[in-house]
Structures are given as C-alpha cells and as structure tokens.
Amino acid sequence: MNNVSVTEKKQLNIPRNFIRVLVPLLLLLGVCILASLAFGSRMIGWGELLDGLFHPEVQSHEANVVRQRIVRTVFSLMCGAALGVAGALMQSVTRNPIADPSILGVNTGASLFVVCGIAFLNISSADQYIWLAIAGAMLTAIFVFGIGSMGSGGATPLKLVLAGAATSAILSSLVVAVMIPRSNVMDQFRFWQVGSVGAGNWDSIITFVPFLVVGILIAIFTGPALNALALGDEVATGLGVKTGTIRLVAALGGVLLCGAATALAGPIGFIGLLSTHVIRLLIGPDLRYIIPMSALSGAIILTVSDVLGRLIGSPGELEVGIVTAFVGAPILILITMKAKIRAL
C-alpha cells in the first residue's frame, strides 16, 4: 500500500517549487478578491466590507456597493480562470508559445457571430450569445489554424499570428459592415466590444458555470496526453496517445472556455498568454500542473486588471480589456524579442 503511493508520487513528479508557488498565489488571490470588493470609484473601509459580506441586515450604501461588487468579482475570477486555461490549452495544442485567443483572431470571430446575432436574430440574452460566440470562435480557430499550419514546418508562431491578424482584419470589416446600417446595434456592441466584467450578473454567472466546468475538466483530463504531445507527435504516438483525437478534444475545450468568456464579457485579450507564461516560468513545463495553475493565475491577473481599471478610470472605469492589452502586449513583444529567430 505504502509502496504504491510512493510510486504514484514519483509518477506525479510534483514540480520542485510547486508549493512555494501555490501558497503565495492563493494568498494573492485572497488579496485580489478583497481589493476587488473594496476598491473602485468609492473606497470601502473594513467595517463596511464586513457588513456587506456577512451582515445582510445592514442596509448602508457602502454595504450595498460591496454586495454588487461580489457579482463582479466572482464573474471576473471565472472569466480569468477560463481564459487562462484556454490559453494553456491552445498553446500546447498548437505547440506555440504565443497562442492566445486574441492573437489568433478567435475573439473577432466570436464578435462577428455575436453582432450578427444582435442584428439579424434579435438576440439579447447571454445564454443565446454564448452558443453563437462559441460557434464563431470555433470556426475561426479552425480556419486560422488551417491556414497557419500549411507548408513546411507546420504552424510556426509567425505563420499563425499572421493568419490570425489577417483573419481578424477581415472579420472586423464584416463586423463594421453589419453594424453601420443599424445604429442601435452599434451602441450595444460598442460597449461589448471593449471587454468588461462590469456587465456580469448572477444570470450570466449561472450560464457560465457549465461551460467553465466542462472546459476545465477537459483540460485536466487531456493534460497528461498533452504532456506527451509536447515531446513530438512520433514520441506521443509511441506512448500510445491518439494525437489527432487529443488535439481535437483539447482544442474544443479551449474554444469552449474562451468562447463562453468572450460571449459574456466581450473580447478580453492576452490573459491566456500572460497567465500561462508566468506559470511556466515558475513551475516548469508539466501541463498537469500548468493547467490548474493557469486558471488560478488567469483569475488573479484579470481581477487585478479590473481593479486597476477601476482605480485608473475613477470616477468611471477603464474597461478591463483595455488594461489587459496594455499589460499583455508588452509581454508578447518581450517574448518575441527573447525568442530565437529560428523558433519564429
């Protein structure tokens, strides 16, 4: 009995500083949540914070503000986790360090479908958005990856990014074309398009839960096989992994996660890129650990960005999509500068 657990531990091969990373991240998460509840255009003190959280009978204005911020915080944690895991999945499926839904144009595909839904099908509820966004995200992902992986060398980062940028440009032309004759759609879409977690409510959270759960489960179950995939297709096949199936399932999980998050919060870029890279830097390349940790770091990064946006944009807010672009794009540039040319 003892023996088995020992060998299991050996197989699991916990990264050296896993605990040393996990504990601070969890602490950070706690701080984030508190900050997200307390900070904003109106600062909330400790007393009111506790009132809002644990004393439903207190009806002060501050306590109500805190209660409203709970929804927002939960929603941003969920979106962040979804985008973080989606990033990890896409990076390992495409075996490409800079794969991120926003860079691959997948967000724009989701946008186009949502706009068409608003314009032609009179759709306005979140659970209808979601399926459209997922369909759009999926078609775009297939298309971009198809073009990007043509020719020798497969899907190199540069090819994928260019295919993504080009597709994105085309899709945004279509978005504008659908929008221009309909000024009401334009106004609705203008705010969705930036990407914000402020619009989240309990309904959207409830709609989101099944997608989040299924996506993360897919990610966790495909993790070991994706590890094998990282060694190359031949090695993976030799280890008994069905490479095609695994890629497909993992990509599906990624699209499900980022499509759902995009549908509810609007296109938020760079979370997947940022969270996965930070985690890989900290705990190494084992995907079984990267995936859950990316969820954690994604949630942290998105929530921090949201709080930052509220502080910078006070008395209004700076939408989180704008903040993440500002934090994420430099990281993309840094990765590019550090990468060896041959790897591009």
Place this chain on the structure above:
Amino acid sequence: MMMNETITINSIMRSRLKRRRRFILVTSVLALLSFALCCAMLMLGNTIYPVRDVIGVLLGEQVKGATFTVGTLRLPRMIAGVFAGFAFGVGGYIFQTMLRNPLANPNVIGITTGSSAAAVFCIIVLHASNTVVSIASVIGGLVTVLVIYGLSKGSSFSIGRLILIGIGLQAMLNAVISYLMLIGKESDIPTAIRWLSGSLNGAKMETLSPLVLTVVLLTPIILYFGKRLEMLELGEQAATSLGVDTNKTRLVLIITSVLIIALATATTGPIAFVAFLAGPIAKKLVGVGFSNIIPAGLIGVILVLASDLIGQFAFETRYPVGVITGILGAPYLIYLLIRINRKGDL
C-alpha cells in the same frame, strides 16, 4: 564566342524593351481607368449630372444644383479618394519592397494604427484643428515605426520578429483607440467609427490641402530614391557595390512613405488592405524589373474609387470605402497567405 555574346546582349535589350513597352501600356491603362473613375465619382449620385455640367462646375461656372452637389460634395470626396489611394498604394509598395515581404505593409505592422491613435486622441480629447490632427498623425506614424524598428533590432534583425512586434504594438494602440471611443461623446462616434475603417464621407476641400501638398511634393523624391530601391532588391551587398548608400536610401524612403501614409490616414482613416493589395497587383501586371511605384499608386487610386462607388451605390445602405476594400481584399489576402505558407518563405 563573340556571336554568342552579341546575341545575349541583343536578347537582353529586346526583353528590356518589351518590359518597358509593357510598363508604359499598363501604366496608361491604369491612368485611363483612374480618370474614368474620377469622372464617375463626379457624375454619379442621387442626381446624375451630364459631363457638360460637371466640366462647367470645374471651370467655375454657376450651374444650378450642380455647383453645390458636384463642387462641394463630390469633388472633395473624389480628391480625397485619389490622393489617399495613391498614398496608400505607393507607401505600401515601398514597405513591401524594402522589407522584401508582401505581408510587411503599414497595415499589418501597425503604422496606420499609430497614426489613427494619434489622430483620434487629437479629435476626441483635444478637439484640435485639422492641421494639428495631420501633424499628430504623422508623428504617431513615425514614432510607431521607430519603436517597432528599435525593438526588433536587438541582437539580430529579422522580418518575422519585426512583424510580431508590430502586431503586439498594434494591440496596444487599438486598445487606446477603443478607450478613446468610449470616453468620446455620442456625437463624436460617427466620426470616430471612421477610424475603425476608412471612409471618404465628410471630406471637405479645406481639410485636404495637407494630404494633397505632401503627396505632390514627396512623390518625386520617392520616385528618385525608388530607382535605388530596385538595387536594394538585389540584396544589401550588391546594392552597395553598385554605389547605393543603402542606409540613406532606406531612411529617406521610410520617412517619406510614412509621411504620406500618415497624412492619408489622418484624412480618410485607415482604408483597409489598399496598401497591402496595390503592390502585389502592380507586380503581377507590370512584372519585376521595373520600378512599380507609379502603377502601385494608380492601383491604389482605382481600388479606393471603385470601392467607394460600390459602397455608395451597390447596396441600400451606404458603406464606407474601408468596409468594401476590407471585404474585397480578404480573399486575396487569404490566397497570399496560403501561397506564402506553401512556399515556406516565412
């Protein structure tokens, strides 16, 4: 031996002559086509005016109705289209040739986004005058080029790195534009949407002078240095041995083409894909070996004017020109990407 040499020289001369003829033929056809589109731009609309009236208005006569419609509405629109199209075509061609990659055009590497961001900032935040907007968009474009170049230089230069860095930078600049559009007043939004995709709507005579002047003044310079660009195409060393100061040529060409692209962007917004399509089409029509600057510019003009006519009249709603070029250009872009990937140039 001697015979052989004369034959080769002869055949080279002959093929050169053939190419020159083809160049002249293609250029004149393109020029005619541009001219025809210009006339169409002036004549067509809700009311169709005959050539006589249009010429009358252009000569300064007072023609009832036509003076306002043609002189105040259609003429500035046409001029904006011609000069912006030319600027995008020429600028795009210069960049593509210089970086030896059809994908490395001002749209993809984010120069137009830099200009847009600067211009939108001036319009929405500073409520600045047209001159300030033009200057700011030029500065925005130049700064973007400098930053991209500076960051991609590093230990060893590669076009791939440059493109990736440009795309990253573009994401940030786009975030700036979205933010500015959100804080902008509702009434500014129609103007601001012009910055999402270019449009010739609202072109006014008095706002066109910076673009027109710059294009007229800089085109000769670009043509002069463009001749050396052909030699640059042979490769750095070959060009140097032919006596071309490669660094100076590059610098002059980058600055001049960014100038005209930025001013065109300030006037019409980023008209999608024109800078990207003009060069490859020109190369296909004329062939390699001749400086294709003028044909590329004319193709830019044709693309913009034709797309604007389509956008105005083909559908129930009027679409801005950028949407049409975006949709028309898309299949070609995809085709080009596929071809490049197949060939494995990247």
